Amino acid sequence: MYGTPALPQDFVSLPYANPEAPQGGRFVFAEIGSFDSLNPFILRGSAPWGVNLLTVQSLLGRxxxxxxxxxxxxxxxxxxxxxxxxVEFTLREGARFSDGSPVTLDDVIWSFETMGTEGHPRYRNAWTKIASMERVGERTLRFTFTEPDRELPLILGLRPIVQRAQFDVSAGGRSFAESSLTPVIASGPxxxxAVDPGRSVTFRRVADWWAADLPFYRGQMNADEIRYEYYSDLSVAFEAFKAGLISVWREVNAARWADSYDIPAVHDGRIRLVEVPHQRPSGMSGLFINxxxxxxxxxxxxxxLLLAFDFERINQVVTGGAEPRIASYFGNSVLGMRPGPAEGRVSELLAPFAxxxxxGALEGYALPVSDGRSNxxxxxxxxxLLAEAxxxxxxxxxxxxxxxxxxxxEILxxxxxxxxxxxxxxxxEDLQALGIRARVALIDSAQYVERTNRYDFDMTYSLxxxxxxxxxxxxxxxxxxxVDSxxxxxxxxVHDPAVEAMINAMLTSTTDEDFTAAVRALDRVLMAGRYAIPFWFSPVSRMAVQSNLHFPDILPMYGDWTGFLPEVWWYQE
Incomplete structure (x- = not known):
């Protein structure tokens, strides 16, 4: 996006991968909920996270x-x-799909067009900014853009590429837009x-995977088999982990981390406890207000509502008070808004919308604080404020x-x-003191996806x-x-011209300084909009790991994130 890539032309592997990592073994992960589709690229159905992560490649890798x-x-x-x-992309010779057929420009063109027009809404914004898509060589595809957006070459480089023939209805293929439990054919590792609908999905490493020797992948994708087991309840899944049925457990609760791992498998070394730090933004975990x-x-x-939410007391009860509160959407990073009045470039960006x-957007906004005993x-x-309203x-x-x-x-x-x-x-319970009645409604994953896709909720948790x-x-x-789509x-x-303008400023920035100012300005507008009731975040990932699983000593700046587990881990007794 700015400057030059960090790695040289002849890099051996990504810096946080171990190019000497052994191959083989099996990883088993626990997921909460269920799934009813193996196509993660459409709005219909709920597909396992692993489908896109493990089976699909893009033109560029991150x-x-x-x-x-x-x-x-x-x-x-x-x-x-x-x-x-x-931007022009030249396709690599020798790239193959998992069934052995070659990846062609036709597959790339079809993937871009179909996902941009029939796929999940997340693909459509970039597609609308493409003025033309044309072949300019035997293996080269050129995209010309309709408007300034310096991120577009990167966004297009990360679009998933799948095999066209499997969705050729005229030749007996299936419809791309229909949810299905038939696996998508792509070129990933x-x-x-194996699929047990709603209960488990198993991924096997492709024999003679075409990209295994690319420097980008050296030391990555080391397991022979990766399996996701689905559970309806978190406590049941945790018991399965303690019984040795699950390979890794990510502990999201600091209080449980402190008092729930005094178990035989930890004492005898079958399970080890590790903490992985990160430098990524806190993001927003909390109750979103519709x-x-x-x-x-x-x-x-x-x-x-923010004032009624007694974070200090609730945090003490739920996490033992160990976790800091999320102070902004990009907190814990250089991109987060700064306290006090907007200054410099941030102030200039916000001035037209004053x-x-x-x-709070211009003068500074901070979340309410209680003493943890009485609110x-x-x-x-x-x-x-309610009386004023x-x-x-x-x-x-x-x-x-x-x-x-x-x-x-209703809180969905x-x-x-x-x-x-x-x-x-x-x-x-806190809201009752204000005369407000809030009902907590619990639904299964299929209903949740359907209702949130239609925005059929008053308030819901999201990350x-x-x-x-x-x-x-x-x-x-x-x-x-x-708002409507x-x-x-x-x-x-959210329907705010200032938000739209700050996002546009991010996409058209030519320097890191302008980009950072635009993100900080966006952060201010979102926080002052009071769109969510923030919970807490953790600056480390807490993981209980079976002793035969390992990861490199050098950690990526994102820590335990996409690109880390299972990508650079390996199995070794």
Whole structure:
């Protein structure tokens, strides 16, 4: 995106991979929920995470040791100009799909066009910015763009490429747009070898995988077999791990990490406990407020909900108070907003929207804080804001508006997330003191995907992971088109010209300084918009690992993230 890649032309492997790692063995992971599809590229159905991760390749691959560093994979090279008005990818000779057939430009062209027009909404934003897609050589494809967006060559380089023939309906293939449990044929290191619908999916390494000797992949994808087991409940999955049925357990709760691993397998060395630090942004983990609902349209109402959420007390109960609170969408990184009034380039970017910005965006916004024992002061302020917004308690203490409607709403949650459920329940109890009735509704994964795709919820838990290279995905998270179009990740219904402008400034920045300012400005607008009730984050990943699994001493800057487990791990007794 800026400058030059960190690795030289003749690099041997990615810096956090072990090129001497042994091959073989089996990894078994636990997932909570279920799945009903093996096509992760469409809106319909819920597909296992591993399908895209393990079976599919793109033209470029990402190094997770540098924020904007991509390297050729299916492509052998690329060419662009200084303004990034176009990009040309030259396909690598010898690339093959898992069934042995060659990867051709026809497959690449079909993948781009079909995913851009029939695929999941996350692919459509970039597709609309392509003015033309044309062959300019035997193995070279050229994209010309309709508008400035310096990230587009990188975004296109990461688009999944799949085999066209499998979706050729005229030749007996299946429809791409239909959810199916038939595996997708692609060129990645693994293929689906066994499926128990909704319960498990097993991936087997492709024999004679064509890319095994590429420097980018040296030391990666070392296991012979990777299996995902699905559980409906977190506690049942944890018991399966303790019984030796699961290879790795990621512990997300600091309190459990401190008191739940005094078990024989840890004492005798069959399981070891490791902590993996990272330098990535905190992202946003919390309850997202659906502002499409008239109930939540007023920022004062949303601020009142934030005031009612006694984070300090709830954090102490749920995590033992060990985890810091998420202070912003890009906190824990250089991209996060700075405290106090906006200054310098950040102030300049926000100035044209000064009249419309929510309170706190320019002058500085911070989350409410309680003393962890009593939240009375914050509740009083919440009641004042609710009264300003037209909500008053009746004789029974129930909060009502001028039309007599009670302040009631539903918190929609996925089954099996005990920690989230207990947090939501504590929040609902706190709201009763304000005369607000919140009902916690638990549903299965299929219903959850369907309802959130349609934005059929008042409030729901979600995790918005952020990277050190944010870009076009922010349109999917906060873009105005996602207010009405189903399937975006704009759960909060954000519709703000300032947000659109900050994202555009990120995509057109030519220096790292301007880019950082644009992200910090976006962070300010989102936090001041009061679109989510933030929970906590961990600056380390806590992992309980079977003793026969190993990873390199050199860690990527992203830590335990995509690109780490299972990619650079290996099995060795």
């Amino acid at each position: 190094s997770y040791d540098e924020p904007f560093g991509l390297y050729p994979v299916l492509a052998e090279s690329l060419r662009t100009d200084s303004s990034r008005s176009f 693994y293929e689906v070898s 502002t499409r609902r008239a109930l939540f349209a007023d920022w004062r109402v949303r601020e009142a 009249e419309e910005l929510p309170p 009375r002061r914050n509740r009083r302020e919440a009641m004042r 037209g909500w008053e308690p009746d004789a029974q203490g129930i909060l009502r508006n001028a039309e007599g409607q009670a302040f009631t709403f 949650l996925l089954q099996g997330q005990a920690e989230i459920q207990s947090t939501a329940a504590a929040f609902a 918005r992971l952020m990277t050190l290279s944010p870009g076009n995905e922010q349109v999917l998270y906060w873009g105005a088109e996602g 189903p399937g975006s990740r704009n759960f909060a219904g």
